[in-house]
Amino acid sequence: MGIDMNAPIFVISVAAELADMHPQTLRQYDRLGLVSPSRQRGRQRRYSQQDVNTLREVQRLSQEGVSLEGIKRILQLQNEVAALQAQVRELSEELVSRQRRADSSRVFAAGLAGDVVSLVRGQRPRPRSQALMVWRPQR
Numbered sequence: 001m002g003i004d005m006n007a008p009i010f011v012i013s014v015a016a017e018l019a020d021m022h023p024q025t026l027r028q029y030d031r032l033g034l035v036s037p038s039r040q041r042g043r044q045r046r047y048s049q050q051d052v053n054t055l056r057e058v059q060r061l062s063q064e065g066v067s068l069e070g071i072k073r074i075l076q077l078q079n080e081v082a083a084l085q086a087q088v089r090e091l092s093e094e095l096v097s098r099q100r101r102a103d104s105s106r107v108f109a110a111g112l113a114g115d116v117v118s119l120v121r122g123q124r125p126r127p128r129s130q131a132l133m134v135w136r137p138q139r
Contacts, residue, residue, distance in 0.1 A: 005053075008038035008046035015047035019055035026055065034058055034072055 015037070016023040029035045030045065035054050037045040047055075054075065061071045111117040 003049065005050045006048045008040075008048050008051075010047040010049075010052065012037075012045050012047070015045075015052055015055070018052045019059065021055060021059065029055065029058060032068060032072065034068065034075065 010018065012023045012026055016026050019026070026035070026037075026045070026047075030037060035047075035051050035058065037047045037051055040046050057075070058071050061074065062068070066074070107119055107121050108116055109119055
């Protein structure tokens with residue numbers, strides 16, 4: 001079992017050392033909302049490995065000349081992309097699961113007009129007149 005990247009385990013001095021920053025810089029980044037560590041009782045900050053990785057990314061972008069507001073926006077967009085990618089994976093898995101269920105319960109048959117239709121197992125094709133009937137309320 002590996003280490004949980006989101007487990008809040010580092011106090012500010014250790015996180016600052018791991019990120020090669022001064023603890024005051026971490027406090028400032030917390031105030032600006034760039035990195036938001038967990039809080040323990042007594043309001044002590046606890047940083048995760050993911051927080052330390054984010055701090056390193058902030059430092060890299062800052063050294064490349066990106067403003068703190070720009071860095072904040074980049075981090076927000078990265079988080080949105082990660083969330084959307086997770087959602088796409090989840091929906092793709094759901095689609096594959098549904099297709100597997102549908103494939104096992106569907107059969108193909110010749111419709112009454114000679115066309116190929118997909119049916120649930122045990123179902124018969126409906127006459128064309130029933131298939132096209134649309135209910136319209138009386139005026």
